[in-house]
Amino acid sequence: MTLSDEEIAEIRHEMGLYENPQAASIEALKVVQQHRGWVSDEALAAAAEVVGVSVAAMESVATFYNLIFRRPVGRHVIMVCDSVSCYLCGYDGVKAHLTESLGIDYGETTPDERFTLLPICCLGDCDNAPSMRVGEDYHGRLTSERIDEVLARYE
Structure with a gap:
């Protein structure tokens, strides 16, 4: 799975707002969730690649922040x-x-x-x-x- 060009552009924009681009991990997850409604394992891995962190590091952010949905949710x-x-x-x-x-x-x-x-x-x-x-x-x-x-x- 890959992220859309729009998702990648939004994540890169968020990364530009931080001295350390990896600090935008939570924002990257929010971007994905905004577009997809939730964050699948595949989308998390793709976001981690864009941000430049390991999948494990991105997963730790996703599981800590309780407003990131790791499975499909209702409308x-x-x-x-x-x-x-x-x-x-x-x-x-x-x-x-x-x-x-x-x-x-x-x-x-x-x-x-x-x-x-x-x-x-x-x-x-x-x-x-x-x-x-x-x-x-x-x-x-x-x-x-x-x-x-x-x-x-x-x-």
């Missing part, structure tokens, strides 16, 4: 905050409602490939706990009714 990734603040403010009910409504558990994608459900240790949205993120959108002060409203927006 909308739901990240449910399970921090202490969210836990104390109703996390259990949020998780239960989401898993029941979507028919999936953490790490799974709905059969229509609409949603993937993932936990995240903190969204930094504690004043709106419990909260979740759908794509780039944050949703807080969640109740069952509010969750249903939010999910309906992402048809």
Whole structure:
């Protein structure tokens, strides 16, 4: 597998922003994910080659950064905050409602490939706990009714 000319150009642009081009490893992975929705083993290896790092080094970056998806995900990734603040403010009910409504558990994608459900240790949205993120959108002060409203927006 090779990266597209556009992906390579974007990665090289990111590399130019750093004194050490290898520091752009995370940005290279973000570029690939933006184009493909996730980062396959083959795409990771191709990005490592462009950046000039070993596949193992690139893999260590990809597995450390929890916003790089290493397998296919749905059109909308739901990240449910399970921090202490969210836990104390109703996390259990949020998780239960989401898993029941979507028919999936953490790490799974709905059969229509609409949603993937993932936990995240903190969204930094504690004043709106419990909260979740759908794509780039944050949703807080969640109740069952509010969750249903939010999910309906992402048809």
